[in-house]
Amino acid sequence: MKRHQVPHLSVKEVFKSQRVKLKKKSPDYLHVLPTLEAQESAYIEAGNHHELNTIKAIQKLSDDIGVKEMKDLYTSSFKGGSHNRDCILDSAQTRICLYCGRRDYSDLDHFLPKSIFAQFAITPANLIPVCHQCNVKKSTGIFAEQIVNPYFEDINRIPWLVCNMKIIDNRLSAQFMVDFRWPNRVIPSSEFEDKIRKHFSLFKLASDYGLWANEQISAYMPGWNAQIKGGNLEGLVANFKYEIRILGEKESNQNNYDKVFKEALVKMLEKPNFNEFWQSIDMNGYK
Numbered sequence: 641m642k643r644h645q646v647p648h649l650s651v652k653e654v655f656k657s658q659r660v661k662l663k664k665k666s667p668d669y670l671h672v673l674p675t676l677e678a679q680e681s682a683y684i685e686a687g688n689h690h691e692l693n694t695i696k697a698i699q700k701l702s703d704d705i706g707v708k709e710m711k712d713l714y715t716s717s718f719k720g721g722s723h724n725r726d727c728i729l730d731s732a733q734t735r736i737c738l739y740c741g742r743r744d745y746s747d748l749d750h751f752l753p754k755s756i757f758a759q760f761a762i763t764p765a766n767l768i769p770v771c772h773q774c775n776v777k778k779s780t781g782i783f784a785e786q787i788v789n790p791y792f793e794d795i796n797r798i799p800w801l802v803c804n805m806k807i808i809d810n811r812l813s814a815q816f817m818v819d820f821r822w823p824n825r826v827i828p829s830s831e832f833e834d835k836i837r838k839h840f841s842l843f844k845l846a847s848d849y850g851l852w853a854n855e856q857i858s859a860y861m862p863g864w865n866a867q868i869k870g871g872n873l874e875g876l877v878a879n880f881k882y883e884i885r886i887l888g889e890k891e892s893n894q895n896n897y898d899k900v901f902k903e904a905l906v907k908m909l910e911k912p913n914f915n916e917f918w919q920s921i922d923m924n925g926y927k
């Protein structure tokens with residue numbers, strides 16, 4: 641979930657690639673191109689000022705072109721393997737979903753939904769590479785005020801993702817949450833905080849990251865325990881610190897869930913009462 645460049649592709653280029661096919665079709669879309677271009681400029685301008693939520697929906701672009709026709713145009717313009725689709729995906733500089741930052745992307749999400757904002761159905765700046773799960777979670781409604789736009793908002797300039805290691809039913813459990821007050825005490829504007837909290841909640845990132853982390857714990861627990869019992873606590877800490885550094889360099893994202901998870905493990909291992917904490921875990925549950 642770091643900031644990405646708005647795709648270089650323009651609505652005019654998308655349109656051009658469809659011209660030959662569209663000529664044989666009715667309606668003739670050409671007369672709505674000036675409107676689509678003006679709307680594209682307005683979209684990017686609003687995005688740069690964090691005002692996408694103020695944009696008005698246009699459902700009828702002309703007498704013969706409305707939501708259905710624009711949806712059809714999107715379907716034919718952004719097919720799997722098409723140049724247009726590849727342009728958007730390639731501009732993401734990553735293969736990972738721009739909403740959850742965890743799974744590979746597979747879909748293009750209309751940030752402002754095409755069923756309401758027909759004027760942005762084929763606008764590249766409105767199309768976000770996301771995983772299928774996130775696309776489904778956002779499938780209905782307008783969320784411009786509630787979710788982070790990866791093209792226009794840099795949400796990783798301050799740390800906000802926190803993981804705590806707890807013992808629940810004698811098992812180690814990782815719990816993720818949004819917390820701006822720890823560890824650096826950088827307090828953002830209330831709108832910024834509110835948006836990140838809503839994004840986190842809409843995409844169910846607490847349970848998403850938590851499930852992943854708890855699978856990691858189940859897989860690695862016997863190995864970690866063997867190292868700790870063998871007197872190599874320091875080596876284990878050093879390993880995690882190394883991985884944190886690598887993840888920090890690779891992702892340049894202080895809210896990367898994997899990095900935050902490993903930071904929580906280090907914090908746990910360096911607790912003054914660590915031995916007591918560790919002994920209360922039932923290791924038989926991990927074999």
Ligand SMILES: [Zn+2]
Pocket residue numbers: 737738739740741742743770771772773774775
């Ligand atoms: Zn996702």
